[in-house]
Every structure is written in structure tokens, then in C-alpha cells.
Amino acid sequence: MSTKVVKFGGSSLADAEQFKKVADIVLSDPTRRYVVASAPGKRFSGDVKVTDMLYNCYSLAVQGESFAASFESIEQRFNDIIAGLGLDLSLEKEFEGIKDAFAHRAGRDYAASRGEYLNSIILAKFLKFDFVDPAAYIRFDEQGQFDLETTRELLSKKLAESEYAVIPGFYGSMPNDTIKTFSRGGSDVTGSIVANAVNAVIYENWTDVSGFLIANPMIVDDPEPITTITYRELRELAYMGATVLHEDAIFPVRKANIPINIRNTNAPEDKGTFIVSDTAETARYTITGIAGKKGFSVIQIEKDMMNAEIGFGKNVLRALEKNNVCFEHMPSGIDTMSVIVASESLIGKEKAVLDEINYRCRPDKMEIENNLALIAVVGRGMRKQRGTAGRLFSALAHARVNVKMIDQGSSELNIIIGVEEEDFETATRAIYDMFVMTAQE
Numbered sequence: 413m414s415t416k417v418v419k420f421g422g423s424s425l426a427d428a429e430q431f432k433k434v435a436d437i438v439l440s441d442p443t444r445r446y447v448v449a450s451a452p453g454k455r456f457s458g459d460v461k462v463t464d465m466l467y468n469c470y471s472l473a474v475q476g477e478s479f480a481a482s483f484e485s486i487e488q489r490f491n492d493i494i495a496g497l498g499l500d501l502s503l504e505k506e507f508e509g510i511k512d513a514f515a516h517r518a519g520r521d522y523a524a525s526r527g528e529y530l531n532s533i534i535l536a537k538f539l540k541f542d543f544v545d546p547a548a549y550i551r552f553d554e555q556g557q558f559d560l561e562t563t564r565e566l567l568s569k570k571l572a573e574s575e576y577a578v579i580p581g582f583y584g585s586m587p588n589d590t591i592k593t594f595s596r597g598g599s600d601v602t603g604s605i606v607a608n609a610v611n612a613v614i615y616e617n618w619t620d621v622s623g624f625l626i627a628n629p630m631i632v633d634d635p636e637p638i639t640t641i642t643y644r645e646l647r648e649l650a651y652m653g654a655t656v657l658h659e660d661a662i663f664p665v666r667k668a669n670i671p672i673n674i675r676n677t678n679a680p681e682d683k684g685t686f687i688v689s690d691t692a693e694t695a696r697y698t699i700t701g702i703a704g705k706k707g708f709s710v711i712q713i714e715k716d717m718m719n720a721e722i723g724f725g726k727n728v729l730r731a732l733e734k735n736n737v738c739f740e741h742m743p744s745g746i747d748t749m750s751v752i753v754a755s756e757s758l759i760g761k762e763k764a765v766l767d768e769i770n771y772r773c774r775p776d777k778m779e780i781e782n783n784l785a786l787i788a789v790v791g792r793g794m795r796k797q798r799g800t801a802g803r804l805f806s807a808l809a810h811a812r813v814n815v816k817m818i819d820q821g822s823s824e825l826n827i828i829i830g831v832e833e834e835d836f837e838t839a840t841r842a843i844y845d846m847f848v849m850t851a852q853e
């Protein structure tokens with residue numbers, strides 16, 4: 413029997429009603445054998461995620477303050493779910509154990525992980541699945557790096573004993589057996605690890621949106637969903653701020669060539685987005701997605717005969733390295749070079765960086781320009797299409813957007829443009845209109 417791994421995010425498991433939707437989804441397909449669960453998320457906007465409640469409660473414990481009331485509101489979240497599902501289950505013993513561990517300062521990661529732990533006990537009971545605590549099977553090394561090889565070995569052996577199981581997301585443990593979590597949103601990573609360990613045919617990641625959209629819905633009205641995206645395209649878009657999935661969730665499934673399907677718990681009939689390593693599917697549009705970010709600065713450097721000076725680029729980059737500043741792009745002309753960096757990374761370092769470049773490179777002229785926004789236009793379909801850049805720039809010219817920088821990677825997978833921050837939204841809409849709206853007519 414082929415095996416699917418399904419992961420449900422916090423909003424999909426925020427209360428009893430959501431649990432029922434999850435159960436319908438899982439039980440409707442017997443190949444959905446391994447379920448990875450997040451802690452209860454927000455039930456409404458303004459609500460607090462259980463993970464945040466746990467962090468807060470643990471801080472009180474560490475400061476030696478009373479945390480009983482704070483812990484009680486966490487217990488309440490779980491007890492409400494149990495009651496709403498009509499389950500014959502009491503977590504009292506678990507609560508006592510956790511409170512005791514808080515009082516003994518069991519660690520922030522331990523504290524945060526209890527949301528996933530408790531929620532998964534409830535879900536396992538509700539689904540009548542086994543409960544598998546990842547503490548013994550998802551392992552980190554001495555340096556705190558996740559250890560895929562060891563984990564794969566331990567976890568695949570353990571899961572082979574269970575036909576159906578629920579596994580808490582977000583954590584594993586260190587060689588000394590203390591609990592360690594991934595970074596926030598890390599249940600996505602657990603799902604990917606479990607999919608790798610059981611050689612799943614697919615990793616379904618259930619959340620509260622129907623996959624990725626071609627553009628940011630805060631900028632473009634009702635953008636179309638992306639049906640299929642490759643890992644590489646996703647990486648380009650994620651770099652520019654498009655987030656639905658934890659970045660580290662890609663590696664374990666990509667390594668095993670397992671596709672990810674982003675699905676919506678609140679609209680289970682929607683097909684969502686497939687993330688694949690390669691696809692033969694012809695892209696509907698030339699572009700797969702548009703993403704962008706504000707907050708970049710350009711260091712413009714001019715020097716006569718720069719192109720003939722050996723080591724010029726290296727010296728510029730050394731100056732940045734020395735100040736611990738990472739560069740994003742470096743488009744260059746014959747006697748000019750622009751280095752694009754996140755403005756944030758220059759705070760308090762601007763003068764030091766310029767002085768260092770001056771000292772190492774002796775440029776004729778140099779200036780920093782702020783308030784730049786970058787927009788990445790990404791698509792595997794661009795490779796085979798002539799005229800993509802032409803259409804892109806004529807769309808921007810029509811919208812009266814001045815393009816300050818252009819960078820097309822040689823992979824022809826993306827074109828990155830730099831515009832004034834105030835043109836960011838207009839530019840994004842113009843690109844969407846050109847490649848999606850116009851293409852439909």
C-alpha cells in the first residue's frame with residue numbers, strides 16, 4: 413500500500429471543530445497513514461497560539477514567578493478540545509508532569525514542544541491511531557544540527573511497527589536526550605522528515621490557504637493559485653518573502669524525490685499547490701510567481717578602467733565581509749558596480765563599509781541609495797519563451813515605473829528587478845496583469 417504523510421498546521425487543529433475536519437480528511441483515505449500535528453494555533457484573529465502561551469508561561473517559571481494561572485489557561489485550551497470531541501481522555505497527569513518540569517526548568521525548547529505533544533495525544537485518541545513521541549527518534553547532533561541519517565534509521569524502524577500513527581511536530585532531541593525544537597513553524601520540517609523516513613508517495617501539508625498564489629493577495633486582487641511549482645522556483649520566491657512553508661522542510665523530501673502538496677483544511681476539495689523536483693506539465697503562464705520585498709540599499713561604485721583591474725570585485729566583497737554584511741546581488745557595468753544589500757544589515761555600519769571599500773578599491777565615486785524594492789519574476793516557462801523581458805519592461809514602462817536594476821540569472825528561471833519602494837505595488841500589479849490577466853484573454 414502506498415503511504416501518504418499528512419501534516420496539519422496550528423489553525424487546522426485550533427479547536428474541536430477543526431479537529432473534526434482533520435479527522436474527516438485523514439479517515440477518508442486509508443493511505444494517509446502518518447499524521448504530523450502542530451500545537452493548537454489561533455482560533456480567531458487576535459487569539460494566542462498555544463506555543464506562545466507555553467513560551468510565556470515558561471518565562472514566568474524561570475523568573476521564579478507564579479505560573480499557575482498562566483498554565484491553567486493552557487490546560488483549558490486542551491480540555492476544551494477534549495470536551496468538544498466528547499473523548500474519554502484526561503491529560504491531568506501530563507499537565508502535572510509538565511508543571512513539575514517547568515518548576516525544575518526543563519528548558520525553553522521542552523516547554524514549547526509540549527503544545528505539539530499534548531495535541532497529538534488528543535488527535536491520536538480521536539483517530540484511534542498510535543501515538544509516537546519523536547523525542548527518541550528525531551535526533552540532533554552535539555552541535556544542535558538535525559541529523560537526517562540517524563533519524564531516518566531510527567524513525568523508519570519505529571514507524572514500521574505502526575500501520576497508523578500520529579507524531580507531534582516541531583521537536584526531537586539532543587544526544588543527551590534533552591528536547592530540542594526546530595525554529596518556529598518547524599512542524600513542516602517534521603512532516604518532511606517523516607515522509608523521508610517512510611518513503612511516502614506524497615507529503616500533504618494541510619494549512620489554511622489553498623496553496624501558493626501567483627502574487628501577494630495584499631497587492632493583487634484575488635490572484636490565481638499556483639498549481640505546480642518546482643523546488644527551485646519555490647526557493648526563489650521564498651527568498652523574496654513568499655512564505656507558506658518552512659524553508660528547511662524542503663530538504664528531506666527533495667532528497668527523496670517526494671512531492672509536497674499544500675492543501676487547505678477548510679477547503680479540502682481544492683487541489684492546492686504541488687511542489688515537485690521537476691515537472692513535465694506545461695506551465696499555464698510564462699511566469700509561475702511574483703514576489704518582492706522592500707528595504708534594500710544599493711552601494712554604487714564607479715572607477716575608470718574597473719573592468720581591467722584584477723581583484724576589484726573581490727576587494728569590494730572583502731570590505732563587506734569584514735563588516736559582516738551579506739550581499740544580495742551585484743549587477744555590474746564596465747566601470748561601475750552596484751552592490752545590493754538589505755538596508756537593515758547596514759544599520760550602524762554604513763560609514764565603516766564605505767571607508768573599507770575606499771581603502772581597498774580607491775573608487776572615483778561611490779554612493780549609497782536607499783529605499784529600493786526588489787521584485788522577483790520567477791518561472792520555468794521563461795526559458796523557452798522569447799520576449800519575456802520585453803513584455804516585462806514594456807508593462808513597467810506603461811505603468812510609469814522606473815526600473816533601477818535588472819538581474820537575470822543565467823538559469824533563466826528568474827528576472828529580478830529593482831524599483832523605488834513607492835513603485836513596488838504598481839510594478840507588481842503591472843507584471844501580474846501582463847503575464848496572467850492578459851494571457852487569459
Ligand code: ASP
Nearest residue numbers: 450451463596597598599
Ligand atoms: N507550534 C510551533 C510554532 O508555532 C511549530 C509549528 O506550528 O509548526 O511555531
